Amino acid sequence: xxxxxxxxxxxxxxxxxxxxxxxxxxxxxxxxxxxxxxxxxxxxxxxxxxxxxxxxxxxxxxxxxxxxxxxxxxxxxxxxxxxxxxxxxxxxxxxxxxxxxxxxxxxxxxxxxxxxxxxxxxxxxxxxxxxxxxxxxxxxxxxxxxxxxxxxxxxxxxxxxxxxxxxxxxxxxxxxxxxxxxxxxxxxxxxxxxxxxxxxxxxxxxxxxxxxxxxxxxxxxxxxxxxxxxxxxxxxxxxxxxxxxxxxxxxxxxxxxxxxxxxxxxxxxxxxxxxxxxxxxxxxxxxxxxxxxxxxxxxxxxxxxx
Numbered sequence: 001x002x003x004x005x006x007x008x009x010x011x012x013x014x015x016x017x018x019x020x021x022x023x024x025x026x027x028x029x030x031x032x033x034x035x036x037x038x039x040x041x042x043x044x045x046x047x048x049x050x051x052x053x054x055x056x057x058x059x060x061x062x063x064x065x066x067x068x069x070x071x072x073x074x075x076x077x078x079x080x081x082x083x084x085x086x087x088x089x090x091x092x093x094x095x096x097x098x099x100x101x102x103x104x105x106x107x108x109x110x111x112x113x114x115x116x117x118x119x120x121x122x123x124x125x126x127x128x129x130x131x132x133x134x135x136x137x138x139x140x141x142x143x144x145x146x147x148x149x150x151x152x153x154x155x156x157x158x159x160x161x162x163x164x165x166x167x168x169x170x171x172x173x174x175x176x177x178x179x180x181x182x183x184x185x186x187x188x189x190x191x192x193x194x195x196x197x198x199x200x201x202x203x204x205x206x207x208x209x210x211x212x213x214x215x216x217x218x219x220x221x222x223x224x225x226x227x228x229x230x231x232x233x234x235x236x237x238x239x240x241x242x243x244x245x246x247x248x249x250x251x252x253x254x255x256x257x258x259x260x261x262x263x264x265x266x267x268x269x270x271x272x273x274x275x276x277x278x279x280x281x282x283x284x285x286x287x288x289x290x291x292x293x294x295x296x297x298x299x300x301x302x303x304x305x306x
């Protein structure tokens with residue numbers, strides 16, 4: 001089986017590459033992995049050394065031919081390429097996130113791909129109540145005040161049209177919350193919380209409405225909301241109010257279907273995931289071989305209000 005992954009050098013892409021390489025080790029010659037990234041990693045170093053690589057910016061005009069060639073002969077494409085910074089330039093973000101998804105889908109159709117897996121987000125859902133669990137049937141029209149949510153909703157509509165126009169191609173959508181791992185600590189710190197040592201973060205912040213399910217990751221940016229409301233001053237990097245409003249409106253998901261139909265159980269609790277990424281943020285942990293996951297070299301300034 002030949003699998004192509006877009007956004008392979010990023011947080012989710014690196015994690016998936018590692019997981020598939022473990023699978024490949026158990027079935028030598030039975031799994032070929034192809035990485036597609038705007039910023040290619042050091043392909044001489046693990047985990048990137050185990051894949052064929054193509055440097056392609058999925059949102060750039062005129063890249064359809066290069067994408068189609070990268071997808072040639074593949075059984076499946078996993079689309080993980082997404083950009084969330086710079087918040088100040090929505091045209092750049094939309095080019096990668098929305099136009100990039102359209103380009104990937106067009107190339108998948110042209111290359112004759114049989115299965116497309118796309119990472120959407122829990123942020124694609126419309127505002128929901130907090131007094132009950134929500135399943136995947138909840139509308140994915142996004143939250144208008146958040147550009148991230150709007151872009152995810154646009155991505156969902158692209159997937160709707162693609163699935164309707166190409167019934168022979170299986171389309172699967174993932175709608176995760178924030179994806180945490182220790183190796184993404186430096187990157188996540190740059191995106192959302194600036195530079196912060198985990199010893200400065202309150203372990204049990206008091207905030208009405210702070211919601212964690214028992215074994216899932218937290219609602220997007222609840223952690224940010226909790227820390228800010230806990231009277232800490234953070235050096236936020238271009239974080240706008242839309243992120244917090246999306247977090248406030250995002251649903252609390254019912255995961256029983258995953259357990260029932262896929263026999264799925266989480267291996268890491270939400271609290272353990274937060275502890276791990278906070279440790280990574282504090283230490284500036286990353287992956288040296290990946291441009292987006294580069295470790296942090298110096299500590300920043302973090303102060304508490306007097």
